[in-house]
Amino acid sequence: MLKLIDFEIKNVLENINLTFEEGKTYVIMGSNGVGKSTLLHGIMGRPDLEIGGSIEYNGSEINDLTTDERAKLGIFVGFQSPTSIPGLSNFQFIKQSKKLKAVDIKSSLDKFKELSVSLGLPTDWDKRNLNTDASGGEKKKNELIQMLMLNTKFAMLDEPDSGLDVDGIKSLITQLNNWKNNNNTLVVVTHYEKLIQGLNPDSVVLLKKDNVTVGDKSLADKIFSSGFEDV
Amino acid sequence: MQIKFLVVGLKMYKNLFQETFTLENSTAYETYYKLGDIFNFLTDDLIVDVENSKSASYFDAFNKPFLENLKHLRNTGLPHKYQEQFNHANLAKLYGLDILSRKDRELSFDKFDYLAVKNNTLVLCDGEILVSNNLGTRKPFNIQILDKIHTNKSRQLEYVKYIKHTNNFSNLTYALSPFLNIVVFPAGSKDRFYKNPITAEYRNVGDEPFLSCNTTIFDVQHNTKVCLKEDVKTLSGQMNNNIYILRENSELVLERKSNDYGGWNIFDSTFICHPKSKLIIDTKNTGSIYTQENFYIDSTYHTNVKIKGRNKIFKGNNFHQYVYQKSNDVDNYSRIDIKNIGNEYADTSFIGRYDVGPFSVNFDGSMNNNNLMLSKNTKMHTRPILDIKTKEIQCQHGCTVSNINAEQLYYLQSRGVDNAKDVLVESFLC
Numbered sequence: 001m002l003k004l005i006d007f008e009i010k011n012v013l014e015n016i017n018l019t020f021e022e023g024k025t026y027v028i029m030g031s032n033g034v035g036k037s038t039l040l041h042g043i044m045g046r047p048d049l050e051i052g053g054s055i056e057y058n059g060s061e062i063n064d065l066t067t068d069e070r071a072k073l074g075i076f077v078g079f080q081s082p083t084s085i086p087g088l089s090n091f092q093f094i095k096q097s098k099k100l101k102a103v104d105i106k107s108s109l110d111k112f113k114e115l116s117v118s119l120g121l122p123t124d125w126d127k128r129n130l131n132t133d134a135s136g137g138e139k140k141k142n143e144l145i146q147m148l149m150l151n152t153k154f155a156m157l158d159e160p161d162s163g164l165d166v167d168g169i170k171s172l173i174t175q176l177n178n179w180k181n182n183n184n185t186l187v188v189v190t191h192y193e194k195l196i197q198g199l200n201p202d203s204v205v206l207l208k209k210d211n212v213t214v215g216d217k218s219l220a221d222k223i224f225s226s227g228f229e230d231v
Numbered sequence: 232m233q234i235k236f237l238v239v240g241l242k243m244y245k246n247l248f249q250e251t252f253t254l255e256n257s258t259a260y261e262t263y264y265k266l267g268d269i270f271n272f273l274t275d276d277l278i279v280d281v282e283n284s285k286s287a288s289y290f291d292a293f294n295k296p297f298l299e300n301l302k303h304l305r306n307t308g309l310p311h312k313y314q315e316q317f318n319h320a321n322l323a324k325l326y327g328l329d330i331l332s333r334k335d336r337e338l339s340f341d342k343f344d345y346l347a348v349k350n351n352t353l354v355l356c357d358g359e360i361l362v363s364n365n366l367g368t369r370k371p372f373n374i375q376i377l378d379k380i381h382t383n384k385s386r387q388l389e390y391v392k393y394i395k396h397t398n399n400f401s402n403l404t405y406a407l408s409p410f411l412n413i414v415v416f417p418a419g420s421k422d423r424f425y426k427n428p429i430t431a432e433y434r435n436v437g438d439e440p441f442l443s444c445n446t447t448i449f450d451v452q453h454n455t456k457v458c459l460k461e462d463v464k465t466l467s468g469q470m471n472n473n474i475y476i477l478r479e480n481s482e483l484v485l486e487r488k489s490n491d492y493g494g495w496n497i498f499d500s501t502f503i504c505h506p507k508s509k510l511i512i513d514t515k516n517t518g519s520i521y522t523q524e525n526f527y528i529d530s531t532y533h534t535n536v537k538i539k540g541r542n543k544i545f546k547g548n549n550f551h552q553y554v555y556q557k558s559n560d561v562d563n564y565s566r567i568d569i570k571n572i573g574n575e576y577a578d579t580s581f582i583g584r585y586d587v588g589p590f591s592v593n594f595d596g597s598m599n600n601n602n603l604m605l606s607k608n609t610k611m612h613t614r615p616i617l618d619i620k621t622k623e624i625q626c627q628h629g630c631t632v633s634n635i636n637a638e639q640l641y642y643l644q645s646r647g648v649d650n651a652k653d654v655l656v657e658s659f660l661c
Binding site for chain 1: 637638639641642643644645646647648649650651654655657658659660661
């Protein structure tokens with residue numbers, strides 16, 4: 001589904017070759033500051049990153065596409081610290097993103113409310129300003145709602161567990177497992193053992209500055225027991 | 232250069248004093264004058280003419296305050312660029328604007344015939360006030376329009392005292408529009424004109440830069456609730472001087488929309504807030520070649536003032552706003568919340584002042600001005616001033632000037648929003 005060929009981000013990562021296949025789940029691990037989040041935003045097309053190499057999505061190079069064009073292809077990144085936008089409500093944001101027509105608004109709103117209630121968010125969540133006056137956990141849940149509401153095919157989540165309580169983690173695992181199918185791909189940056197167990201990833205990727213190590217779930221176990229340096 | 236009275240206010244002036252002045256027609260069709268030229272004529276030739284005129288006694292009472300106004304104007308001069316309410320760079324541009332004299336001074340109001348099929352609408356144009364059919368009729372508790380001094384002399388004189396000597400443009404506006412138009416919302420109307428709002432349209436007769444001046448008093452009488460929707464369309468130069476009197480227990484909701492149609496505009500609004508009155512102002516501006524919007528609020532006690540401004544200033548436009556609130560007595564409440572967005576080459580300024588007097592205990596004020604610059608070529612100024620002369624008050628201010636937040640922009644784009652900048656602009660204005 002998505003292939004990184006000799007991919008590099010100036011001053012952060014280099015010589016990264018990775019393939020994310022359709023219908024699979026990946027967990028990315030790596031020491032602090034190695035560039036895990038930057039990798040996700042590099043794929044998403046953050047304008048201030050200088051990218052080298054090639055990003056192929058469904059067989060086509062997307063290096064020249066803007067961020068919103070990549071998003072429209074179904075690429076999604078869940079932020080580690082989502083920014084707040086006062087004046088724009090959570091549901092208005094979805095409306096703007098999906099460019100909803102009048103006839104579709106009600107059904108989308110119903111789905112939005114259903115999701116937010118299932119994640120334990122307040123009943124007026126749709127009317128609240130985007131990530132404004134929200135706790136860290138609520139922001140993360142909001143990222144998940146956006147991912148599920150939008151036409152996401154390739155989801156990259158950056159530490160989705162941070163800030164979530166015990167029930168929140170359970171809901172997160174349930175929602176992500178329900179979302180997974182043979183036509184989409186899930187990439188999660190996390191170091192949380194229970195989340196990795198819950199998601200049961202097909203591959204674990206250990207990211208270093210100039211190379212990657214790909215293994216199965218046992219690679220994660222090895223990292224947890226020995227640390228990054230010994231792997 | 233001999234400059235004579237070449238602005239539309241002349242017609243009213245002639246009516247007022249029932250005299251014909253020797254006027255020299257412009258030899259060319261298009262002859263331009265500056266605001267300073269008109270000021271010189273008013274404070275030089277016109278004062279002499281008024282002093283020497285042998286007006287009918289009918290007008291004597293009114294002649295005196297008008298003459299005083301001219302003399303005051305002569306003494307104070309045009310507003311100076313270092314006065315508090317003006318950003319220092321503003322006025323040079325205003326004084327450099329061309330004002331067209333016109334050969335044919337006859338006014339034609341034909342284009343306002345649409346009033347015949349409208350309700351609850353006023354048109355203020357070149358010192359005249361035109362009304363839709365339903366407002367012109369004498370019905371119980373209908374609004375009263377006092378628009379001709381010779382037919383409403385005593386009532387007019389009641390209101391002339393509200394034309395105070397100031398250091399802004401309002402005295403000049405009054406000098407150019409000596410007919411004082413008065414709109415009275417009678418006490419018995421209760422909330423009739425809140426449920427059925429009145430629309431006041433500020434218009435110019437022509438599309439060319441003739442100067443149009445209006446001086447109007449809106450009197451919201453006791454226990455009355457009124458919603459006034461003002462629509463300012465300046466095809467050419469326009470100077471408005473409005474005085475709003477909010478009597479005891481009254482409420483005025485003022486929604487003002489000012490759009491750019493190629494002209495320039497100075498709008499001075501004075502609010503006299505009697506005890507227990509409530510004032511809600513909601514303004515929207517696009518700016519223009521030059522727009523100066525001033526609010527002067529005079530609060531007695533137990534008054535409630537809320538001002539919300541959402542101004543999206545178009546490319547290259549000017550918009551300058553001054554808000555002054557004077558709190559004289561106890562328990563006044565005020566919220567000022569102005570947000571400006573400046574497109575490329577826009578030039579905006581906000582200057583706000585709370586003047587809290589020594590007896591104004593328990594004043595509760597909040598002044599906020601947030602500015603969003605959409606280009607590095609935008610100029611935006613903000614200056615909050617709190618002048619507090621008493622203790623036991625609650626007062627705060629917050630003023631910001633910022634650019635589009637790159638993180639927010641990227642966040643929206645990462646969700647597929649292709650007009651992310653527009654969405655951020657709209658969110659900012661919410």
